[in-house]
Amino acid sequence: MLAKLLLISLYTFKEIFKSKILYITLFIGIALMVMTYVATEFTYGTPDKVALDFGLGMLSLSSLGISLFLGATLLPNEINSRTVYMVISRPVPRWVFIIGKILGLIAILLINVLILSLMTLACSYLLGGEVNLVTIWAIVFNCLEAILLLLVVVFLSLFLNTTLATVVSLLILLLGHAIKETQETSFVKMRGYLNTVLEAYHLILPGFYKLNLKDFAIYQKTIETSYLVNAFLYGTFYSLFLLFLIIFIFNRKNID
Amino acid sequence: MLKFKEITKIFKTDLTSQPFVALDNVSFEIPTGSMVGFLGANGAGKTTSIKIIMDFIRADQGALEFSSELGKNKNDILKKIGFLPERPYFYPNLTGHEFLHFLGGLSELKKSQIDQNILKWAPRFKIDHALNRQLKTYSKGMLQRIGFLSTIIHDPEFIILDEPLSGLDPIGRKELKDVIVDVHKSGKTVFFSSHIVSDIEEICDRVIFLQTGKMVYDGGVQSLLNTHEQKDYLVKVQGYGFTPSVKHQEYTRLAGNITTFKINQQDREVLLAEVLNKKVELIGLEFIKPSLEEIFYNIRSK
Numbered sequence: 001m002l003a004k005l006l007l008i009s010l011y012t013f014k015e016i017f018k019s020k021i022l023y024i025t026l027f028i029g030i031a032l033m034v035m036t037y038v039a040t041e042f043t044y045g046t047p048d049k050v051a052l053d054f055g056l057g058m059l060s061l062s063s064l065g066i067s068l069f070l071g072a073t074l075l076p077n078e079i080n081s082r083t084v085y086m087v088i089s090r091p092v093p094r095w096v097f098i099i100g101k102i103l104g105l106i107a108i109l110l111i112n113v114l115i116l117s118l119m120t121l122a123c124s125y126l127l128g129g130e131v132n133l134v135t136i137w138a139i140v141f142n143c144l145e146a147i148l149l150l151l152v153v154v155f156l157s158l159f160l161n162t163t164l165a166t167v168v169s170l171l172i173l174l175l176g177h178a179i180k181e182t183q184e185t186s187f188v189k190m191r192g193y194l195n196t197v198l199e200a201y202h203l204i205l206p207g208f209y210k211l212n213l214k215d216f217a218i219y220q221k222t223i224e225t226s227y228l229v230n231a232f233l234y235g236t237f238y239s240l241f242l243l244f245l246i247i248f249i250f251n252r253k254n255i256d
Numbered sequence: 257m258l259k260f261k262e263i264t265k266i267f268k269t270d271l272t273s274q275p276f277v278a279l280d281n282v283s284f285e286i287p288t289g290s291m292v293g294f295l296g297a298n299g300a301g302k303t304t305s306i307k308i309i310m311d312f313i314r315a316d317q318g319a320l321e322f323s324s325e326l327g328k329n330k331n332d333i334l335k336k337i338g339f340l341p342e343r344p345y346f347y348p349n350l351t352g353h354e355f356l357h358f359l360g361g362l363s364e365l366k367k368s369q370i371d372q373n374i375l376k377w378a379p380r381f382k383i384d385h386a387l388n389r390q391l392k393t394y395s396k397g398m399l400q401r402i403g404f405l406s407t408i409i410h411d412p413e414f415i416i417l418d419e420p421l422s423g424l425d426p427i428g429r430k431e432l433k434d435v436i437v438d439v440h441k442s443g444k445t446v447f448f449s450s451h452i453v454s455d456i457e458e459i460c461d462r463v464i465f466l467q468t469g470k471m472v473y474d475g476g477v478q479s480l481l482n483t484h485e486q487k488d489y490l491v492k493v494q495g496y497g498f499t500p501s502v503k504h505q506e507y508t509r510l511a512g513n514i515t516t517f518k519i520n521q522q523d524r525e526v527l528l529a530e531v532l533n534k535k536v537e538l539i540g541l542e543f544i545k546p547s548l549e550e551i552f553y554n555i556r557s558k
Contacts, residue, residue, distance in 0.1 A: 007358065007362060011358045015347045018350070018390070019349050081344070081345030082341045083346060085339065087359075088310075091335045254312070255307075255312040255313065
């Protein structure tokens with residue numbers, strides 16, 4: 001089964017790679033270098049931080065964009081074009097098909113992250129910055145965040161059409177980043193019922209803010225190990241839980 | 257090879273819509289080694305039946321039984337089935353070669369076996385020259401041919417084709433039909449759906465006929481033709497002046513100065529005697545055999 005899973009991943013990767021989606025990554029990388037160069041003219045003393053800020057921001061935007069837009073069409077395209085029938089009419093269990101497709105897309109995500117993070121680190125380094133471990137962790141957690149978003153959108157695409165799945169996933173992403181700061185506002189603190197609602201939200205939907213280490217990388221340069229471990233376990237287990245749900249539903253779904 | 261037993265499938269698109277019965281207690285059998293045509297107008301339930309056979313969707317009632325020669329579990333059975341969906345789109349950015357290796361690999365073939373089978377079949381399908389091109393550059397006919405090649409690349413025992421000839425030009429249809437016949441002659445069981453009756457009459461020995469989700473006929477093509485045989489004759493004579501005394505339908509062809517009469521079998525001798533007595537020049541006598549197409553439309557209109 002592992003061989004078939006890897007085969008589906010490989011050809012999913014090839015199919016997306018050949019669609020020239022990574023040209024966008026290269027374009028973003030070049031834009032990053034140009035913007036960093038221009039920004040150095042306006043920043044005094046901290047051009048490396050600006051480079052890191054721009055770089056991590058673009059890295060985050062591009063990987064979340066890939067997850068959102070390619071994830072929303074990953075399964076619907078297969079079903080609409082009937083290519084899924086060509087695969088699952090072979091001795092391939094549905095769970096192998098779905099994991100293979102997701103892994104193929106994750107490989108594209110990782111290449112995007114690799115290219116942009118190398119460019120970001122190079123820009124920062126050339127402008128006098130240093131490559132520290134927290135920056136690397138920020139990049140790793142960015143991958144984790146993109147994978148989690150990918151699984152959210154794939155899960156929603158099992159029920160909703162492509163547009164709705166994209167919009168709802170984007171909302172979940174935005175809420176998942178905003179929820180912590182919202183909870184800390186005095187407006188919410190003064191209203192206990194609002195806090196209860198937000199706590200309930202927390203229990204069900206993903207708290208993406210936990211996986212955002214950009215501020216640690218740019219400003220604080222240090223991070224507690226316990227925070228890293230907790231956030232990593234949260235992201236990993238939430239992703240595995242979503243993957244389990246996707247497999248469970250896809251196994252029972254009428255592919256019509 | 258397959259028993260489709262009392263299958264019912266009902267679709268309900270949303271909470272407010274009326275349920276739609278796509279298949280209503282349909283049963284049929286596909287004997288091992290046969291070439292079975294699956295006939296029905298658009299919306300008759302052919303694709304739904306095939307999706308149930310392939311386990312893409314589940315029936316609400318009934319059972320599906322594969323013969324033990326295909327295997328005991330789903331994995332073994334699928335290894336011996338080759339399936340081509342209706343109007344497949346394929347992966348546009350993969351080359352033909354990559355696509356065949358992908359599907360061959362999923363059918364547990366080794367790379368060398370896939371290459372051997374590509375060498376064997378690609379020239380026959382006339383796509384050997386295009387295998388290194390991306391599939392998005394293929395014409396519709398080429399896509400259909402590479403789709404069929406991928407269906408038989410693992411040498412399956414049971415081949416299921418959903419409208420394999422749709423969208424092909426006459427030459428493409430003929431070529432693909434020839435390959436289907438050859439594959440069947442090599443001992444494979446072939447089950448293919450079509451709404452083009454003449455294709456099924458031409459190459460199938462059995463036919464299953466669905467109409468609006470209900471079974472209308474399951475049996476031999478020849479026995480269906482025999483059942484609906486009307487035993488009429490066409491008599492062609494020179495000139496326009498002759499009028500037979502027996503009941504007839506008359507058609508006149510002005511260009512050839514020929515008159516044609518359609519008569520019943522029992523009136524044949526009387527009419528021929530009249531032709532001889534009146535010294536009318538007889539051009540021809542032809543037995544009218546109804547085509548499967550005519551029977552199909554007759555049954556539909558009833």
